[in-house]
Amino acid sequence: MQTTKIIGHITHWLDSYAKKSGAKGFIIGISGGIDSAVTSTLGARTGHPLLCVEMPIHQHGDQITRAQRHIEFLKQHFPHADSTEVPLTDVFDSLLNVLPKSGNEALRAMAQVNTRARIRMTTLYYFAAHHGYLVLGTGNQVEDFGIGFYTKYGDGGVDISPIADLNKTEVYALGRELGINEEILQAAPTDGLWHDNRTDEDQIGASYPELEWAMTFHGNEAELEERQKEVLTIYRRLNQANQHKMQPIPVCTIPDEFKNH
Numbered sequence: 384m385q386t387t388k389i390i391g392h393i394t395h396w397l398d399s400y401a402k403k404s405g406a407k408g409f410i411i412g413i414s415g416g417i418d419s420a421v422t423s424t425l426g427a428r429t430g431h432p433l434l435c436v437e438m439p440i441h442q443h444g445d446q447i448t449r450a451q452r453h454i455e456f457l458k459q460h461f462p463h464a465d466s467t468e469v470p471l472t473d474v475f476d477s478l479l480n481v482l483p484k485s486g487n488e489a490l491r492a493m494a495q496v497n498t499r500a501r502i503r504m505t506t507l508y509y510f511a512a513h514h515g516y517l518v519l520g521t522g523n524q525v526e527d528f529g530i531g532f533y534t535k536y537g538d539g540g541v542d543i544s545p546i547a548d549l550n551k552t553e554v555y556a557l558g559r560e561l562g563i564n565e566e567i568l569q570a571a572p573t574d575g576l577w578h579d580n581r582t583d584e585d586q587i588g589a590s591y592p593e594l595e596w597a598m599t600f601h602g603n604e605a606e607l608e609e610r611q612k613e614v615l616t617i618y619r620r621l622n623q624a625n626q627h628k629m630q631p632i633p634v635c636t637i638p639d640e641f642k643n644h
Contacts, residue, residue, distance in 0.1 A: 384553060386560045390425065393545050398429040400517075400543055407515040408432030412503055412538075413466075414575050415449030417558050417567055418521040422545055423453070424561045426519050427461040434510060435466040438503045440475045443580045449567050456564060469506055475499060496576040500537025508540075520544035523554050525591055529598045530618060531625025532587065538574075539628060550598075551591035587621070589614045 401409070409426040413419050413435045427433045435454050439447055457464040479495065511518050520541030526532040527547045533539040546554055551572070558568055571582040572591065584590050589597075596611075597618035604612065 384556060386556050389549075389553075390428075390557060390560060393425050394428045397426060397543070397545055398431065401429065401431050404517065405515075406431075406517045408434065408463075408517075409519050410434045410436060410507055410511050410514065410516040411519040411521065412436050412438055412507055413450045413454055414521075415446040415453065415567065416521075416570065416572060416575070417551075417554055417563065418523055418546065418572075419450075420453050420563045420567050421554050421558045421561060422519050422521045423457060423464075424563065425545055425557075427457050427464045430463065432514075432516070433457070433461065433464045434514065434516060435464065436507060436510060437466065437468040438471050438506055439468075440471045440499050440502070441578055442575060445570075446573070446575050446580075449564070449570060452564055453567060456562075467510070471499075471502055471506065475502055478502070497534045497537055499576045500534035500574075501540075504534075504537050504540040511542075517542040520547065522547050524548055524550045525594050525598065528629060529594060530587065530621035531628040532574075532583070532621070533628065535628050550595045552595060587617065589617045594618055 397409070400406075408431045409429075411419060411423045411426060411433070413423060423433065423435055435457065437447070437450055437454070454464075454466045458466070475498070478498065484491070507518050510516065518541045520543060521538065522533055522541075522544055523546055527539075527544065546557075549557070555568065571584070573580065573582045574586075577586075587594070593614045594617075597615050600615060604615070607615070
């Protein structure tokens with residue numbers, strides 16, 4: 384992979400898109416993870432204003448520390464990078480207090496996780512509208528087009544997706560080239576939406592390298608090892624279950640004869 388050329392290509396693409404759209408800059412939520420670190424750095428490289436937003440909701444301290452250190456890195460290298468913190472824990476808790484608490488516990492927990500992501504999306508678009516900025520998406524290829532590992536209208540609600548054609552391994556390669564902090568490069572990927580700080584692999588049941596393999600597998604399944612079969616099953620199950628995220632919203636088409644008077 385020609386990492387330097389890819390970095391240049393994405394930077395130019397972002398710059399061109401911003402100019403054509405008339406946007407005044409970019410905005411991004413910083414989580415302390417590799418995807419937001421790489422995406423924000425690519426956005427900063429364009430020379431356009433970049434607003435990094437921290438939006439903690441019952442966040443673990445190590446995630447906050449990584450996010451803050453990355454923002455410091457951006458400000459040191461890019462004078463047009465700025466940041467703001469919007470504590471959302473009280474907003475999240477207040478909303479839960481007026482919502483039903485009965486029903487299936489697992490479904491309720493997932494609803495709360497997705498609500499966190501959607502509150503953050505709403506916050507980003509408030510600032511985007513206020514400043515005339517574009518919301519940068521941080522989804523990679525595996526998440527966006529493989530297993531649908533994101534929240535519809537949450538972290539999936541963005542204006543542009545700079546790294547969605549890169550798998551996770553490739554995103555890490557860009558991160559090393561861009562000089563992303565080592566603590567971010569070494570941290571286990573997590574969406575930061577759970578109280579127990581569980582990792583992406585904890586939730587999915589497979590690592591990103593395993594999922595990348597499953598996305599491109601076209602061989603003889605009879606020759607696979609047991610773990611490979613298990614990963615392939617995980618990938619196919621999630622890919623099928625999350626097609627509703629990855630496909631356009633279904634539109635009911637009305638026959639012309641029903642419309643004619």
